Amino acid sequence: MSDFIVKVGGEGGTDSPTTAGEFITLSAIREGNSVFTLRTLPAEIKGGLATYQVRVSSEHVSSQGDGPDVLMCMNQESYDELIDELDLEGGVLVYDTDSVQLAPQNGADHRLYYGVPMTSIASDEVKERRTKNMVLLGVFSALFGLGLDTLKRCVEDKYGRRGPELVQLNHAALDAGARFVAEKLKKADPFWFQPNPERSGVERMVVDGSDAVAMGAAAAGLQVYAGYPITPASDIMHWLAKFLPQFGGTVIQTEDEIAALGCCLGASFAGAKTMSATSGPGLSLMTEMLGLGVMCELPVVVVDAQRGGPATGLPTKCENGDLNIAVLGTHGDAPRIVVAPANIRDCFYDTVGAFNLAEKYQSPVILLSDQSMAMRTQAMEPPDVDTIQRHDEHGSPSTNNGTLAAAMMDKRYRKVQAARFESGWSRTHGPETAKIGAIGWGSLEGALAEAVDRINANGGTARMLHLRMLAPLPVEEIEAFAATVDKVVVCELNFSGQLNHMIRAETDVRSSLIRKYDGVPFTPRELAAALQEELNHG
Amino acid sequence: MAEVAQAQTLHEAEPRRAKDYRSAVDPIWCPGCGDFGVLSAVSEVFAERNIDPDNVVIVSGIGCSGRFPAFLRCYGFHGVHGRALPTATGVALANPKLRVMVVGGDGDGLSIGAGHFPHAARRNVDLTYLLPDNEIYGLTKGQISPTTTDLSLAKKALSSPHGSWEQPVNPVGLALSYGASFVARAYSAQRKELSKVIDEALAHRGFSFVQVVSPCTTFYNSYKTITPKVRFIDDEHNIHDRNGALQLAYDRRHVWLGVFYRDPDRPTLQDQFQHIREVSAGGRQRALNDIFRQYT
Numbered sequence A: 001m002s003d004f005i006v007k008v009g010g011e012g013g014t015d016s017p018t019t020a021g022e023f024i025t026l027s028a029i030r031e032g033n034s035v036f037t038l039r040t041l042p043a044e045i046k047g048g049l050a051t052y053q054v055r056v057s058s059e060h061v062s063s064q065g066d067g068p069d070v071l072m073c074m075n076q077e078s079y080d081e082l083i084d085e086l087d088l089e090g091g092v093l094v095y096d097t098d099s100v101q102l103a104p105q106n107g108a109d110h111r112l113y114y115g116v117p118m119t120s121i122a123s124d125e126v127k128e129r130r131t132k133n134m135v136l137l138g139v140f141s142a143l144f145g146l147g148l149d150t151l152k153r154c155v156e157d158k159y160g161r162r163g164p165e166l167v168q169l170n171h172a173a174l175d176a177g178a179r180f181v182a183e184k185l186k187k188a189d190p191f192w193f194q195p196n197p198e199r200s201g202v203e204r205m206v207v208d209g210s211d212a213v214a215m216g217a218a219a220a221g222l223q224v225y226a227g228y229p230i231t232p233a234s235d236i237m238h239w240l241a242k243f244l245p246q247f248g249g250t251v252i253q254t255e256d257e258i259a260a261l262g263c264c265l266g267a268s269f270a271g272a273k274t275m276s277a278t279s280g281p282g283l284s285l286m287t288e289m290l291g292l293g294v295m296c297e298l299p300v301v302v303v304d305a306q307r308g309g310p311a312t313g314l315p316t317k318c319e320n321g322d323l324n325i326a327v328l329g330t331h332g333d334a335p336r337i338v339v340a341p342a343n344i345r346d347c348f349y350d351t352v353g354a355f356n357l358a359e360k361y362q363s364p365v366i367l368l369s370d371q372s373m374a375m376r377t378q379a380m381e382p383p384d385v386d387t388i389q390r391h392d393e394h395g396s397p398s399t400n401n402g403t404l405a406a407a408m409m410d411k412r413y414r415k416v417q418a419a420r421f422e423s424g425w426s427r428t429h430g431p432e433t434a435k436i437g438a439i440g441w442g443s444l445e446g447a448l449a450e451a452v453d454r455i456n457a458n459g460g461t462a463r464m465l466h467l468r469m470l471a472p473l474p475v476e477e478i479e480a481f482a483a484t485v486d487k488v489v490v491c492e493l494n495f496s497g498q499l500n501h502m503i504r505a506e507t508d509v510r511s512s513l514i515r516k517y518d519g520v521p522f523t524p525r526e527l528a529a530a531l532q533e534e535l536n537h538g
Numbered sequence B: 001m002a003e004v005a006q007a008q009t010l011h012e013a014e015p016r017r018a019k020d021y022r023s024a025v026d027p028i029w030c031p032g033c034g035d036f037g038v039l040s041a042v043s044e045v046f047a048e049r050n051i052d053p054d055n056v057v058i059v060s061g062i063g064c065s066g067r068f069p070a071f072l073r074c075y076g077f078h079g080v081h082g083r084a085l086p087t088a089t090g091v092a093l094a095n096p097k098l099r100v101m102v103v104g105g106d107g108d109g110l111s112i113g114a115g116h117f118p119h120a121a122r123r124n125v126d127l128t129y130l131l132p133d134n135e136i137y138g139l140t141k142g143q144i145s146p147t148t149t150d151l152s153l154a155k156k157a158l159s160s161p162h163g164s165w166e167q168p169v170n171p172v173g174l175a176l177s178y179g180a181s182f183v184a185r186a187y188s189a190q191r192k193e194l195s196k197v198i199d200e201a202l203a204h205r206g207f208s209f210v211q212v213v214s215p216c217t218t219f220y221n222s223y224k225t226i227t228p229k230v231r232f233i234d235d236e237h238n239i240h241d242r243n244g245a246l247q248l249a250y251d252r253r254h255v256w257l258g259v260f261y262r263d264p265d266r267p268t269l270q271d272q273f274q275h276i277r278e279v280s281a282g283g284r285q286r287a288l289n290d291i292f293r294q295y296t
């Protein structure tokens, strides 16, 4: 089995490291590997440092892993910014000798360095400076075993429409990179791709969380989308603006988020399937409308791609701190359904599920995704719409006839509480019983699962429960899980432990908290260490 | 065809009367409130046009005037304060065949909801927006509003006991500058003109805005100051001339009533938007499969 992480960094505009990363991803998929990618875009609108990280494994992977094993630097800035991420023991650096000046090495540095004159190979040999990222890919292929033919075919598929010259040029650059390795470098690291022909063609789509949500909405029959731009949710609107007409739907960019949800509620009132997507600041503005939707029992899906808060906060960073506002936000008592996908596949299927719940329970449903899912890609099987269960009945809007307010409140609570017995909104992982039981929600599932595996591999016992429906809280399920372990810890990407509070308030479980709130997702290593600490001292 | 013919005979047999449009709920407005006039005018015009109540959705703001839908027999949506226009835009997007009317007061539309007015106007949503303007917050019992011009009329103005320096906004002027394709003003005490203007607004394809001067007898009784200033816009005014319309709107000495501006040719939101339609699961799968290929 092979499983390692590559990170490519360079100048966003001229080096195009993202394109290089995308070709690695696509080729790896075609060779039957599983991938998990993360990209960072430059803060500058044009130019600046862009990075693309991809974890490639011959078996299914569900987290971004710990840190890069192989770092490829196309310019000085990428080296300066990223080199500290590379492990001092055994990390591999591939760098452009034409543009990177290495810092003096100290004795603790046992990394492996491969220098390649990428810029001059592109400019002098291939005679096109812009093929530098293809030279890098040729080097990558020869050094780490990703098939050169596979890469070439990907180039044909992506650039073929633009003429044979472009394809030939890029092929020449790939060959030049590979040739340099064959002639000038001696491989001394253990990282080597293993094609997995059995899996090839299975997980053949590479999708990010935004597109997966948008596709799920289209598959579910979304008809009216209204939204206001906000990072990291805008990509959902962009996808829908492009494709939704093919699905019989329409997209409107409104003047603010209040108008967006207002528009959705109006459309829902008139019988359409509706959705809006936003991030924390937008959800804050929507809360009064959310209460209106609950009161009028109008089906609508609201996606919150969570980012760091409060206020404008950390707009390009990751935090799962909107659970409270999603579950409780708005005045009065306003029960609603809150679900949270944990990976890219979920982003598709849980969006479909959210539409179904909204129709079935005639209620707003909030879907909490986050920045890390919006910006990552994972491989998945192309979904089959026929197998997706859908509810087509249209809700009749409630009349405003002064029915006893108390009876209406009773009804809304009773109705929504029933949703906690819906099956399939949680996953467990690990042995049937264990010393420690971790409960998670949101995008950290993959990292938590790997941490649990590491604990079990190291002689401890751990299991986990990952919740994808958070309101109504599946109280019975949480209590049953707690009965199988000596100790429960809730793992969350926020400061106060919002789910932990809810569990302690609504169940008999006395859980403790593992948390992180620096804007960066948990790595498996961090979670494993925290769980081990709980095991040792808890 | 047969169905259409039958429907027509039914209409001929029983033309709807104004009271057929009124619900069982009696208005709870104060005696003399201008909003009574607006309600009567709307039901009269509906009857004259024999409008099918099943095809009408009235979306309202929150305020005394926002109670409108409860008193009419058609679909109604009484939402949250200031957000009637975006809600109505959603209704229009979902079903372009519906006749959409929005009713909300000066506070609702020009204070808390002021951000939505320009956008509904420039999108030219095909709906009729009635703004009963009493220059005060009625429902919350008499605080000044963005259109309050004469504080001495305010019975309480609890929020401004020391007066106010704030300039009132001019609803007709705003609508004209936001690019509304139909802009008019009427007065609840001038019932004939009011009905005529509402009728024309309903006939307009596009965003039709009507400021209805509608005094609040309880907190801001402006009948006596407004009535002597009333003038009717006549044929001398070119209805397609926005600048001329702005001059009438900002005439300090007179309150001009009638249609200020009309542009019947602008495309509406309903024209521009791809109309939503049902697509079968098979159709969705085919569309998705085409798209999925771009991700491999």
Ligand SMILES: Cc1ncc(C[n+]2csc(CCOP(=O)(O)OP(=O)(O)O)c2C)c(N)n1
Pocket (backbone or CB within 6 Å): B061, B062, B063, B064, B065, B066, B081, B104, B105, B106, B107, B108, B109, B132, B134, B136, B137, B138, B139, B140, B145
């Ligand atoms: C968000 C919010 N803020 C405040 C209120 C209280 N409120 C209800 S109606 C109203 C103003 C009503 O004035 P106007 O829109 O002019 O309507 P009128 O009663 O004069 O017809 C206010 C401030 C509310 N309902 N919602």
Ligand code: SF4
Pocket (backbone or CB within 6 Å): B028, B029, B030, B032, B033, B034, B035, B064, B065, B134, B138, B139, B215, B216, B217, B218, B219
């Ligand atoms: S308070 Fe004023 S606006 Fe409200 S009903 Fe009474 S008179 Fe009409």
Ligand SMILES: [Mg+2]
Pocket (backbone or CB within 6 Å): B063, B105, B106, B107, B132, B133, B134, B135, B136, B137, B138, B145
């Ligand atoms: Mg008012």
